[in-house]
Amino acid sequence: xxxxxxxxxxxxxxxxxxxxxxxxxxxxxxxxxxxxxxxxxxxxxxxxxxxxxxxxxxxxxxxxxxxxxxxxxxxxxxxxxxxxxxxxxxxxxxxxxxxxxxxxxxxxxxxxxxxxxxxxxxxxxxxxxxxxxxxxxxxxxxxxxxxxxxxxxxxx
Numbered sequence: 558x559x560x561x562x563x564x565x566x567x568x569x570x571x572x573x574x575x576x577x578x579x580x581x582x583x584x585x586x587x588x589x590x591x592x593x594x595x596x597x598x599x600x601x602x603x604x605x606x607x608x609x610x611x612x613x614x615x616x617x618x619x620x621x622x623x624x625x626x627x628x629x630x631x632x633x634x635x636x637x638x639x640x641x642x643x644x645x646x647x648x649x650x651x652x653x654x655x656x657x658x659x660x661x662x663x664x665x666x667x668x669x670x671x672x673x674x675x676x677x678x679x680x681x682x683x684x685x686x687x688x689x690x691x692x693x694x695x696x697x698x699x700x701x702x703x704x705x706x707x708x709x710x711x712x713x
Contacts (some may be wrong), residue, residue, distance in 0.1 A: 569604075569611045570635060574668055575624055577601060577616035583650045583666045584614055590646035591639050591674075625669045634663065634671035643674050 574580040581603050585595075593605035593612070602615035627633050644662045648654070652664040652672070661675045 565610060567610050569613060571613040571615060572632070572635075572670060573617050573620050573625075574614050574670075575616065575620070576668060577603070577614065579667050580614045580616075580670075583647075583652060584612075586646040586650040587643055587652070587664075587672065587674075588612065590643040591637060627669060627671050632670075634673050636661070636673035636675060638677070639674035640676055644676070647672070647674070 572580070585603070585605070588605040591607065593607045595603070596606040596611050597604040597613075601617060602613060604611050604613040606612075625631075644664070647664050652666050655663040655665050655671065657663075661673050663671055663673045665671050
């Protein structure tokens, strides 16, 4: 799939993972559903690209022990434009839903990385001032870091 791609903000994103096989099994179906193509493949890493931007997962030999924890300093989550079919691909690959607002779905992989898929929402007639805005209903799934800081940011 070729997508016109003006130079955007990101050139690439690189995620270091504890288990490359698990990460590849979970990330690949989602990235393919988002329109990415396999890009690079080496013994300790993989990448997928869309236009000129690409995402890398790597099990680096320089990785320090301790695992990823989205509630510590560093990457909290990665947010991408997507669709409900990409969410379905993630769920089939073993991701868990953390929050589904209707517009965006926050997913957690087996190593604690969070991916937010912002789904295209059909445009409807603008609400009038007489019709108050309703917050979407959602039920968050258990969060592996919930005991760390219950007031942590959950927004995009």
